[in-house]
Amino acid sequence: MGKMKAAVLHEAGQPLKISEIDIPKPGPGEVLIKMHASPINPSDLAFMGGGYGIQKKYPVVPGFEGSGTVVEAGKGFLPKLWNGKKVSCAASPKYNGCWAEYMVTSANMCVPVSKKINMEQASMMFVNPMTALAFFDVLKKLSNSKKEKRGIINTAAASALGRMIIKLGKKYNIPVVSVVRRQQQVEILKAEGAEFVVNSSDADFESQLKEIAHKLNTNVIFDAVGGSLVQKLLDAAPRGAHLFIYGRLDPDICEILPGNLIFSGNHIHGFWLAEYLKNKNFFHSLKTTRKIQSLIGNELSTQVNKTFPMEKISEAIEIYKNNMSSGKVLIRF
Incomplete structure (x- = not known):
């Protein structure tokens, strides 16, 4: 050996x-x-x-x-x-x-x-591209009895994954609101073609996010940050929002007001790619990776x-x- x-x-x-x-x-x-x-x-x-x-x-x-x-x-x-x-x-x-x-x-x-x-x-090819495609699959499969057009709020949006979500949103004609924490990141994403970007460090961040979230009906949220941002995201989202927590960049405790669950019809989920893929067979994974390879020169680069x-x-x-x-x-x- x-x-x-x-x-x-x-x-x-x-x-x-x-x-x-x-x-x-x-x-x-x-x-x-x-x-x-x-x-x-x-x-x-x-x-x-x-x-x-x-x-x-x-x-x-x-x-x-x-x-x-x-x-x-x-x-x-x-x-x-x-x-x-x-x-x-x-x-x-x-x-x-x-x-x-x-x-x-x-x-x-x-x-x-x-x-x-x-x-x-x-x-x-595995972690970020599969996660990005999985998010849009999750969005598609969520109940939407009124057939309303809806969009996504995504945090830590200046990351490689965040950029993929922006590009896929454009490809699928789904509005994506990107949340970042520095003005420099706002400028970078807008220069790359992102249409809706908000800075969580702005004094009026919550009002900005609420206005745009209700305008675009972005009631599906993917959050990589956690901590105090979670409550702000729920406060800004339209009623009946689905929040998927998939990371914990902020090590602080995540506290959620019970009213957000009792009175607003909001739903809070965890998302873990490994668990998501457990429910998919090998041929689904092979099909997904072929799709990734076809998009890797642009949306998933x-x-x-x-x-x-x-x-x-x-x-x-x-x-x-x-x-x-x-x-x-x-x-x-």
């Missing part, structure tokens, strides 16, 4: 250490991937802090998505089919993740990459801020944490 370099987390909240560990062997239904690149996502940061829905035994290699080449296949039709192919991949919930020279994962969690897509973009070798992963994480709206930070292997 050979050795490989990996970024290893020994305890929640501790710095990563570059270590030499054994190259894993794929079992039935699994593949071994020689990793090319992997992004740093908010979900990775939450996992390293011990606050994510997936828990693994320490020491562990983080990294939820990436790209690479399948170099060894376990038993089964699909592993043999992917063998030798360049793939976009997601980490198994049972094993080490993507931040290593090699990774074993289920063949079901790999998708072959079109020749039109470079391996950097391929490394970011991701801006890359910087790329680092694995040996500088700690520096990469700090740069990403302090500049999330500047684009993704990639790790190359």
Whole structure:
């Protein structure tokens, strides 16, 4: 058994250490991937802090998505089919993740990459693009007996995901109200073509948001922030709003007035991509990733801020944490 370099987390909240560990062997239904690149996502940061829905035994290699080449296949039709192919991949919930020279994962969690897509973009095909498409799927499936046109409010909108939601809203003719926290972000998004952007740091933020939310009937909210912003979002939204919380960028407690549930007909949900995908079969996921590949040159493209070798992963994480709206930070292997 050979050795490989990996970024290893020994305890929640501790710095990563570059270590030499054994190259894993794929079992039935699994593949071994020689990793090319992997992004740093908010979900990775939450996992390293011990606050994510997936828990693994320490020491562990983080990294939820990436790209690479399948170099060894376990038993089964699909592993043999992917063998030798360049793939976009997601980490198994049972094993080490993507931040290593090699990774074993289920063949079901790999998708072959079109020749039109470079391996950097391929490394970011799962988390954000699938989440963006899932949001519009959720919107479509929510009850709408009056057949009213309705829109979306999305927070942390200067992120890579937020930008995808803006572009998909335009494609599907669904109004998107983007909430950011700095004036510079307002200007960036408007320069990129966003029509409705509000700044949560403005003194009149709540009145601005309420006016535009009622005008556009944006009664479906996707919130990545949490904290005190949640109540403000509910106060601004039309009656019967659906609020989906999918992140916790604000570590403060989220408090909601009972009246928002009792008298306003509002609904509060949690959204977790892993749970959403559990209800989808492999063929649905394959169809979705093909759709992503067709849109990756435009609506679902991701801006890359910087790329680092694995040996500088700690520096990469700090740069990403302090500049999330500047684009993704990639790790190359």
